[in-house]
Amino acid sequence: MAVENSLHFERQEAYEWPLAVYLLLGGIGGAFISLSFILHYLFSWSPVGNYGMLIGMGLFALAGLVLIFLDLERPLNAIYSLNNIKTSGISWDVVLIALSFGGAFFYVLPFYVSIPALEGLRLFFGGISAIAGFLFPVISGGLISAPVSVPLWHTPLLPVLFLINSFGVSVSAVPAIFGPGSEILAFIFNLAVFMANLVSLGGFIAFYEHAHNGPVEARYGFHEMWKKFNFQIGFLVVGLLFPLLLSGYMLFTGNFLSWGFGALALAQLIGGFALRNCLLKHGYHTYPWPY
Amino acid sequence: MARYGMVIDLRTCVGCQACSAACATENQTPYWSDKWRTRVLDIEKGEYPNTGRHFVPTICMHCEEPACLTICPSQATFRDENGSILVNYDTCLGCKACMAACPYGARYVYDKNDVAKNREIHGELSQHNVVHIDKCTFCFDRVERGLEPACVATCPAHTRIFGDLDDPNSEVAKLVASGIAKPLRPDLNTKPKVFYIY
Ligand code: SF4
Numbered sequence: 001m002a003v004e005n006s007l008h009f010e011r012q013e014a015y016e017w018p019l020a021v022y023l024l025l026g027g028i029g030g031a032f033i034s035l036s037f038i039l040h041y042l043f044s045w046s047p048v049g050n051y052g053m054l055i056g057m058g059l060f061a062l063a064g065l066v067l068i069f070l071d072l073e074r075p076l077n078a079i080y081s082l083n084n085i086k087t088s089g090i091s092w093d094v095v096l097i098a099l100s101f102g103g104a105f106f107y108v109l110p111f112y113v114s115i116p117a118l119e120g121l122r123l124f125f126g127g128i129s130a131i132a133g134f135l136f137p138v139i140s141g142g143l144i145s146a147p148v149s150v151p152l153w154h155t156p157l158l159p160v161l162f163l164i165n166s167f168g169v170s171v172s173a174v175p176a177i178f179g180p181g182s183e184i185l186a187f188i189f190n191l192a193v194f195m196a197n198l199v200s201l202g203g204f205i206a207f208y209e210h211a212h213n214g215p216v217e218a219r220y221g222f223h224e225m226w227k228k229f230n231f232q233i234g235f236l237v238v239g240l241l242f243p244l245l246l247s248g249y250m251l252f253t254g255n256f257l258s259w260g261f262g263a264l265a266l267a268q269l270i271g272g273f274a275l276r277n278c279l280l281k282h283g284y285h286t287y288p289w290p291y
Numbered sequence: 292m293a294r295y296g297m298v299i300d301l302r303t304c305v306g307c308q309a310c311s312a313a314c315a316t317e318n319q320t321p322y323w324s325d326k327w328r329t330r331v332l333d334i335e336k337g338e339y340p341n342t343g344r345h346f347v348p349t350i351c352m353h354c355e356e357p358a359c360l361t362i363c364p365s366q367a368t369f370r371d372e373n374g375s376i377l378v379n380y381d382t383c384l385g386c387k388a389c390m391a392a393c394p395y396g397a398r399y400v401y402d403k404n405d406v407a408k409n410r411e412i413h414g415e416l417s418q419h420n421v422v423h424i425d426k427c428t429f430c431f432d433r434v435e436r437g438l439e440p441a442c443v444a445t446c447p448a449h450t451r452i453f454g455d456l457d458d459p460n461s462e463v464a465k466l467v468a469s470g471i472a473k474p475l476r477p478d479l480n481t482k483p484k485v486f487y488i489y
């Protein structure tokens with residue numbers, strides 16, 4: 001552990017930007033799969049059911065590759081991570097990706113080949129895939145926040161912020177890629193993005209409270225993060241305030257700008273990376289020594 | 292089976308770092324990258340004229356409820372029959388989750404540069420031939436041969452005391468039972484088996 005400023009604040013060095021990318025891509029991948037399944041199932045929106053699922057699978061695959069080849073010191077040993085689902089949350093994370101990816105695969109397959117035996121099981125595979133996809137950002141955020149060793153992260157607000165951001169990006173990206181479908185759907189998408197960002201703002205304020213009322217290492221990490229351009233512009237302005245204002249404008253004027261959903265998706269994507277990366281970068285270890 | 296633990300008496304530590312050197316020699320730890328299984332913090336505290344200098348030897352606490360063990364996805368981190376927490380070099384993914392989860396900063400990555408450098412130094416006798424997470428083992432191989440861990444055997448000030456916490460006649464068990472030796476940050480709930488007198 002590197003010593004920074006004083007012995008009291010030792011920055012964690014285990015998690016760096018590749019993990020932030022993994023959390024972001026995996027979270028959005030899971031959200032994309034869940035959303036695509038719901039839109040296909042409830043609204044019979046076939047292009048989303050097909051290509052939306054494929055996009056989610058692609059994001060999961062990318063997340064897995066980033067984790068294995070950029071984060072793990074021993075990529076080939078990744079296979080052992082399936083070894084410990086009884087106790088390790090990380091193993092659950094891997095299993096969730098596998099379930100969501102596999103379920104989506106069998107859900108999408110009938111779009112391309114007719115397999116009568118699969119038809120009856122399609123809802124089952126889609127459901128499994130959607131649930132596992134939904135759980136991914138929750139569990140992965142929970143894994144970061146569970147240990148007591150980094151007080152800034154030690155809060156259930158982390159998985160909540162990751163989940164909302166992942167869904168915010170996906171709910172904006174679907175109408176941007178596939179078109180809003182109808183006026184009423186455009187309104188629903190817009191309302192969902194607005195609400196997600198409102199809840200994100202609330203979640204962030206609660207996180208601020210957690211950091212300020214928490215141990216000195218949490219306060220220190222938060223203050224260091226607060227001063228950074230990436231955090232101020234990347235997360236607060238681009239990732240939070242801009243989507244809140246733009247979705248609010250579109251919602252209250254009924255003027256769904258042609259570029260609006262694309263801009264919302266991109267802004268929340270940038271904000272999502274900035275949030276995850278800044279949080280990881282400013283995790284300071286708890287101080288265990290008696291002096 | 293024993294339940295090994297250690298007491299570290301901060302009142303007697305002179306900060307000579309002999310323990311760190313002995314450990315590095317015994318266990319081929321990458322001192323060239325400033326990575327240690329045990330290091331001695333040199334802490335200055337207070338404002339002139341009320342200042343103090345404290346030496347704090349640090350080490351894996353071989354916790355009873357180790358945060359590193361429950362997070363490990365590959366069971367590379369495991370508990371041996373004597374309650375010590377060890378790492379299986381062959382199955383470790385190098386995911387570093389244990390490093391982030393350990394509240395005592397006891398772990399580091401024995402990376403590919405370290406492996407190469409160690410091979411250069413020790414050749415066939417290299418103990419670290421693959422990239423892995425490394426940490427204190429309570430020198431289990433020495434203990435099996437009836438020896439004390441290298442840091443304990445080397446300490447000139449009897450700062451480090453090693454033994455079986457389940458043996459009521461051992462020095463460690465007596466110090467812990469007396470209440471003079473205390474775990475650090477018991478509020479973190481990892482139940483360390485290394486205790487400090489300070
Ligand atoms: S001190 Fe850290 S590495 Fe050692 S057993 Fe406890 S949690 Fe694990």
Ligand code: SF4
Nearest residue numbers: 363383384386387389
């Ligand atoms: S780095 Fe190795 S020992 Fe640590 S949690 Fe990952 S697999 Fe387990």
